[in-house]
Amino acid sequence: MKYKSILAALAISITIATALADTKADTKIGFIVKQAEESWFQDEWKFAQVAAQEKGFTLVKIAAEDGEKLMSAIDNLGAQGAQGFIVCTPDVKLGPGIVARARANDLKLMSVDDRLVDGKGQALENVPHMGISAHKIGEQVGIALIAEIEKRGWKLDEVGALRVSYDSLPTAVDRVNGVISILTENGLPKINIFDAPQKKTDTEAAMNAATIVLNQHAKIKYWIAFGLNDEAVLGAVRATESVKIDPLNVIGIGIGGSDSAISEFKKAALTGFFGTIIISPKRHGYETSINMYEWIKNNKTPEKLILTSGELATRDNYIEVRKSLGIE
Ligand code: FCA
Numbered sequence: 001m002k003y004k005s006i007l008a009a010l011a012i013s014i015t016i017a018t019a020l021a022d023t024k025a026d027t028k029i030g031f032i033v034k035q036a037e038e039s040w041f042q043d044e045w046k047f048a049q050v051a052a053q054e055k056g057f058t059l060v061k062i063a064a065e066d067g068e069k070l071m072s073a074i075d076n077l078g079a080q081g082a083q084g085f086i087v088c089t090p091d092v093k094l095g096p097g098i099v100a101r102a103r104a105n106d107l108k109l110m111s112v113d114d115r116l117v118d119g120k121g122q123a124l125e126n127v128p129h130m131g132i133s134a135h136k137i138g139e140q141v142g143i144a145l146i147a148e149i150e151k152r153g154w155k156l157d158e159v160g161a162l163r164v165s166y167d168s169l170p171t172a173v174d175r176v177n178g179v180i181s182i183l184t185e186n187g188l189p190k191i192n193i194f195d196a197p198q199k200k201t202d203t204e205a206a207m208n209a210a211t212i213v214l215n216q217h218a219k220i221k222y223w224i225a226f227g228l229n230d231e232a233v234l235g236a237v238r239a240t241e242s243v244k245i246d247p248l249n250v251i252g253i254g255i256g257g258s259d260s261a262i263s264e265f266k267k268a269a270l271t272g273f274f275g276t277i278i279i280s281p282k283r284h285g286y287e288t289s290i291n292m293y294e295w296i297k298n299n300k301t302p303e304k305l306i307l308t309s310g311e312l313a314t315r316d317n318y319i320e321v322r323k324s325l326g327i328e
Pocket of ligand 1: 171229
């Protein structure tokens with residue numbers, strides 16, 4: 001008898017312990033990204049995981065490179081009992097669909113990097129968003145390009161500018177417009193700016209787009225390149241290499257500052273990839289996840305819009321800049 005009641009007590013306490021463990025881990029947050037192979041998104045996940053460990057929630061990392069995958073990912077999170085998710089969507093125009101799907105699955109929703117828009121292209125202001133101050137960061141690229149052009153003593157009317165473009169994404173447009181505003185203000189003729197529209201936002205697509213422009217303007221000696229991110233500019237730089245332009249005649253400045261850019265600085269030989277504006281995957285991954293957790297657990301509604309800043313890094317100072325941002 002006594003033995004049996006001990007067993008029963010043990011069984012009850014095990015049940016209670018399991019229940020407690022369950023409550024501790026019962027917060028589940030999804031982090032969906034459009035391009036998991038890109039180092040920026042891997043860094044975002046990495047910092048989101050830091051938040052998960054700190055707060056004791058389960059982080060579900062999902063890659064969704066198209067709308068179909070994204071919608072089933074949301075349903076899947078709902079079925080797993082998640083309470084919310086953060087998304088960088090493969091297509092901002094899916095905005096209203098994402099909102100509806102989140103609601104149907106009773107999931108809280110925040111966007112990161114790329115802000116959701118409605119059918120008219122207007123931002124969905126009710127979805128809390130963390131993005132970068134795109135125009136301002138573009139201006140930082142422009143300022144750094146002009147400074148380096150001057151340092152190298154190039155005449156502005158002899159410089160070709162490769163605008164690697166992805167115009168269906170508003171943040172991409174804002175970024176390159178920021179760059180162009182500075183370039184033209186400083187005297188770069190508008191006719192020297194050439195569009196290289198990329199089909200996808202990866203290095204290969206950027207390289208293909210840039211190669212066409214370089215072949216069309218083979219007489220131009222000096223080139224600068226800018227675009228949505230590091231991948232866009234790396235693609236342009238690879239294109240200059242493939243048509244045998246001297247790296248000293250190329251200044252590419254990207255946006256991002258994760259591995260793909262940093263490994264370029266680590267190469268022994270100088271390349272045309274001169275710099276990058278380092279943005280913060282820590283804020284975009286860690287802070288969004290903490291904000292989502294606080295929303296779920298403590299009903300603390302996140303700020304509707306947070307725009308983060310960036311800092312120029314080159315071969316010479318990237319280690320210090322990364323340290324100062326807490327990402328080295
Ligand atoms: C967009 C780009 C990414 C990164 C992010 C902040 O999503 O595609 O490369 O720059 O904004």
